[in-house]
Amino acid sequence: MIDHRIPTIQPTEQAPHRAIRSFIRREGRLTVAQTRAINELFPPMALAGMxxxxxxxxxxxxxxxxTLEIGFGNGESLLTMAAAAPEQxxxxxxxxxPGVGHLLLGIERLGLTNIRIVADDAVPFLQQRLNPHSLDRLLLYFPDPWHKSRHHKRRIVQTEFADLVADRLKPRGLWHLATDWAxxxxxxxxxxxxxxxxxxEHRDIGEAARPNWRPETKFERRGIRLxxxxxxxxYRRTAR
Ligand SMILES: C[S@@+](CC[C@H](N)C(=O)[O-])C[C@H]1O[C@@H](n2cnc3c(N)ncnc32)[C@H](O)[C@@H]1O
Incomplete structure (x- = not known):
């Protein structure tokens, strides 16, 4: 019998200590279906974070x-985009x-072969596992806003992170960010x-002007309710 409380995805070991992270590892409870998905479906599509x-x-x-999406949450937007673009x-x-498990179940349901998953911190993945000029698009939808000023240093968008993204994007690559926190x-x-x-690329796009190719996300719906x-x-990467 599968015990759905047993963690089956371990963060990459020997991770060097990084003082500031953009997330808190909330374990959350996996459903039985998500546990099955992580045990059976994850290994062939998993990429180690380091x-x-x-x-x-x-x-x-x-x-x-x-395209790389950081912090896909329950993965619904990633699933919709990947299903709409099998050539990418x-x-x-x-x-x-639980978000990883949810996405895996969606991938299985739709029979997609064009998604790989990293269940680990995005920053070392970008630093170590991607060569310069690897990405056509980087998507960062509703990253944790870290409301309090003493936590602003935890926001993933910082100049140093932008340097890293700039290096990993191809010239003319796109960085698409969305947030509901002004x-x-x-x-x-x-x-x-x-x-x-x-x-x-769209300095004025602003409020409620979601490009039609970006699916609405779970976190976004919560923001809209509020x-x-x-x-x-x-933002477009310069041609260099
Ligand atoms: C506010 S949620 C938004 C989720 C989803 N994009 C949405 O709009 O519904 C932010 C997500 O980013 C993830 N996250 C934050 N920092 C991360 C990092 N450095 N690497 C991977 N995931 C991260 C968190 O675990 C969380 O699920």
Whole structure:
């Protein structure tokens, strides 16, 4: 019998101590179906969060445009985008195991072959496992806003992180950010408008102007119920 309380995804071992993380590992309870998905479906599509740089054409068995989504939550938006673009490849990163299980069940239901999953911290993955100029798009939808000022240092969008994203994106690659927290949108704009490698693609897109190719997310629906405005920010990597 499967005990669904037993953790079956271990974070990558020997992770060097990183003082500030953009997440708290909330374990949450896995359903029986999610546990089965993690045990049976995860291994062939799992990518370790740390190690040497990946050979992406070997990972996917082809060369195709590549999108990375950081913090996919329950994975519904990633699933919708990957199902709509079978000619493209997708990597999703999420530390919350029930979300990983939920996505796996969706992948199984739709029979998708163009998604790989990292159940670990996105930052070392970007640093270690991706070569420069690997990504066509980086998606960061509703990252944890870390409301209190003493926690702002935990926000994933910082100049140093933007440097890393700029390096891993291809020239003219796209970074799409969305948030329902106006002060975080302001912070994102301040960081990225000042960054020499990024040009705003939709400076005015702002509130409630979601591009039709971005599915609504679970966290976004929560924000809308709270009457939050939703900001979509699109930045293009310079051609270098
Ligand atoms: C507020 S939730 C939004 C989830 C989803 N994008 C949505 O809109 O419904 C942010 C998610 O990002 C994940 N996350 C935060 N920092 C991360 C990191 N460094 N690596 C991987 N996942 C991270 C959290 O576990 C959390 O599930």
């Amino acid at each position: 190690g040497t740089a990946l050979d992406l054409s070997a990972v996917f068995g082809r060369t195709a445009p590549l 490849d997708f990597i999703g990163i999420e530390v919350h195991r 002060p975080y949108a302001e912070h994102m704009r301040a960081v990225l408008d000042a960054h020499p490698a990024f040009k705003p 009457n939050h405005a939703v900001f979509d920010l699109l």
